[in-house]
Amino acid sequence: MSSLFSAIHLGPYTLSHRVVMAPLTRMRSEAGDRPGELMQTYYSQRASLGGFIVSEATVVSPTGNGYLGSPGLYNDEQIPGWKAITEAVHAKGGTIFLQLFHAGRQSHQDMQPNGGLPVAPSEVAYNGVAYTADGWVTSSPHRALTETEIKALVEDFRSASARALQAGFDGVEIHGANGYLIDQFLQDGSNQRTDGYGGSIENRARFLLEITEAAISVWGSQRVAVRVGPSGTFGDMKDSDPKALFTYVVQRLDSLDLAYLHLIEPRVLGNVIDDSKDQAPVASQLMRQHYRGLIIAAGGFTAQSAEAILQAGDADMVAFGRDFIANPDLPERLRREWPLNDYDRDTFYGGTARGYTDYPTFVPERAKGVTAEA
Numbered sequence: 517m518s519s520l521f522s523a524i525h526l527g528p529y530t531l532s533h534r535v536v537m538a539p540l541t542r543m544r545s546e547a548g549d550r551p552g553e554l555m556q557t558y559y560s561q562r563a564s565l566g567g568f569i570v571s572e573a574t575v576v577s578p579t580g581n582g583y584l585g586s587p588g589l590y591n592d593e594q595i596p597g598w599k600a601i602t603e604a605v606h607a608k609g610g611t612i613f614l615q616l617f618h619a620g621r622q623s624h625q626d627m628q629p630n631g632g633l634p635v636a637p638s639e640v641a642y643n644g645v646a647y648t649a650d651g652w653v654t655s656s657p658h659r660a661l662t663e664t665e666i667k668a669l670v671e672d673f674r675s676a677s678a679r680a681l682q683a684g685f686d687g688v689e690i691h692g693a694n695g696y697l698i699d700q701f702l703q704d705g706s707n708q709r710t711d712g713y714g715g716s717i718e719n720r721a722r723f724l725l726e727i728t729e730a731a732i733s734v735w736g737s738q739r740v741a742v743r744v745g746p747s748g749t750f751g752d753m754k755d756s757d758p759k760a761l762f763t764y765v766v767q768r769l770d771s772l773d774l775a776y777l778h779l780i781e782p783r784v785l786g787n788v789i790d791d792s793k794d795q796a797p798v799a800s801q802l803m804r805q806h807y808r809g810l811i812i813a814a815g816g817f818t819a820q821s822a823e824a825i826l827q828a829g830d831a832d833m834v835a836f837g838r839d840f841i842a843n844p845d846l847p848e849r850l851r852r853e854w855p856l857n858d859y860d861r862d863t864f865y866g867g868t869a870r871g872y873t874d875y876p877t878f879v880p881e882r883a884k885g886v887t888a889e890a
Contacts, residue, residue, distance in 0.1 A: 519826035521851055523566075524833065527640040527738035527775035529611050530688060531833075532566025534826065535873050538814050538835035539615040539689070539743070541568040543585030543647065543866040549575060551587050551597030554624040557873045559601045561844035562609035569733070570599075570778070570835070571618040574690050576676040577669060578629050580697070582655070583647040585866045589614065589676045595683045601682035613687040613741060613775075614680040616673055616731075620697030621658040621706070622751055624648050633659040635665070637701045637723075638708040642752055647865065654879065666713060666723060669697075674730035677740075687739035688731050690724070692765075693780050695751015697743075698724050702761060704756035717757075717764050725768060732772065732819060741812075742769055745776035746799040758803070766806045778835070782817030810839030821848045845877040854878045 521533045534747035563569060574628045575581045575588040588594050598614070626645040636642075637659045644655045661669070665779040676689050692698040700706040701723040709715050714720055724742070731740045737783035744761035755761050769777055781800045800813040813831035818866075824836035840846050849856055863871020 518807050518823075520823050520834070524810075526568060526611070526833075527566075527687060530566070531568050532610065533816075533847055534563075534833040535564075535567065535593065535813055535815075535822075535850060536833050536835040536842045537567070537569040537846075538837040539561055539572050539691070540587065540837055540841060541572050541583060541865065544872060545585050545587035546597075548593060549586065549590075550594050551579065551601055554869060554873065555587070555597070556600045556604050558607065559612070560604035561877075562840060562846070563605040563608035563612075564788050564845070565609035565686070567610050567832070567847055569605060570612055570689050571612060571613040571614045571685075573615050573696075574676070576616050576618055577672040579632070579635055580620075580623075580626050580672075582623035582634075582696075582850075583865070584649060585647070589683070590672065590836040591677065591678045595679055598680070598683035598685070602686075605685070608733060610685045611688045613691045613739075614685045614848065615743070616676050616680070617691035618654070618669065618697040618873070620644075620700045621719050622646060622655060622696060623658075624653055625656040626650070626653075628656075635661050636662060636697070637706060637713065638707060640706050642706075646750055658779045660709070663711060669859050670723070670726045673727045674734060677731040677734040687735055687741065687775055689741040689743055689778060690728055691729060692724050693745030693748055695748070695753045697750070698727065699704035699751065699753060699853075702744075702765065703753050703755040703758075704761075705756075706752075717761050717871060719805070720761070721765050721768060721812070724765065728769070728772060729773075737773045740772075741775045741778060745782065746781035746803065748780055749782070760793050762799075762803065763806055767804045768840035770807045770809060774809060776810040776812050776821070776833070778812045778814065779803055779831075781813065784866050798827060801828075804830045819853075841871075842875050843878075844875055848876055852878075852880075854880070 621636035625646045749756045812833045812834045814835035825831045842857040860871045
């Protein structure tokens with residue numbers, strides 16, 4: 517693992533290894549979408565000396581939540597909880613970016629202010645789900661945003677970026693994947709607009725680029741990143757020419773001198789690997805041709821396949837999701853080739869400390885048995 521555990525510069529930060537904790541939707545926030553002590557414990561457990569964490573997707577607007585329990589940073593009351601988390605991560609020598617998102621049509625009227633309709637670039641039939649007080653339910657019908665509302669949402673991303681700075685984060689990542697609002701603007705299967713935010717690839721990419729530039733106005737380019745999912749279909753997404761679309765997007769992002777580009781491999785569907793798709797990391801291989809900066813690859817990697825993509829030069833760091841859920845000490849386990857805990861998929865979304873902060877770390881003296889200390 518000579519590459520995976522070599523040092524690297526990410527923007528102004530120096531990291532001691534290239535194992536990234538991926539942004540993971542865990543839905544354990546408290547009332548008012550505020551992070552609490554349980555979330556603080558969770559992130560603190562997973563911070564490692566010289567390691568890098570991307571926070572779970574965090575809502576930038578009251579209209580942006582599609583999952584009950586997802587945290588927000590759309591008002592000042594949410595800052596203290598996040599500040600406790602960043603301080604805990606920094607105390608362990610870690611670096612943490614906040615991932616910012618808006619669910620768009622992946623929502624429900626029960627999650628919207630005054631019971632309004634979820635918003636999207638266009639009114640297009642959608643059969644997805646949201647998570648409400650009644651559990652997983654079919655998403656409500658949605659309505660198309662006006663241009664004035666689009667501009668206001670760009671400002672919501674800017675405001676959330678400013679609050680992230682106040683909360684002590686080291687930077688922000690813009691979530692442009694997984695069928696959420698930005699992705700809905702990018703792909704023409706969901707964007708049927710005829711104004712300046714629809715039609716051509718250039719117009720469909722405009723929302724993402726305006727949001728990215730808004731975040732840069734707060735942080736500077738080297739502490740802002742973007743996550744995209746070329747050819748991703750999660751959230752009922754599709755595009756008539758995904759290669760042309762994402763090549764253009766990545767080329768434009770390349771010109772902005774970002775901290776990194778975060779790529780989700782299309783073999784990932786939700787929280788499982790789609791065995792019907794090519795298992796090779798095709799997105800990173802393609803986009804490396806158009807992006808000169810640091811690339812983080814995500815999507816079903818093992819220690820061995822992570823090392824392989826780094827050796828090939830198609831990515832510079834690798835994000836791990838499910839294994840980081842189950843192994844708070846994942847970087848050290850990978851470094852030492854210690855066995856991994858199995859993850860419990862049933863406890864991924866929402867709930868209590870079970871399946872969240874109760875996974876054990878590894879005790880070397882008990883290497884022939886299972887296990888350890890919480």
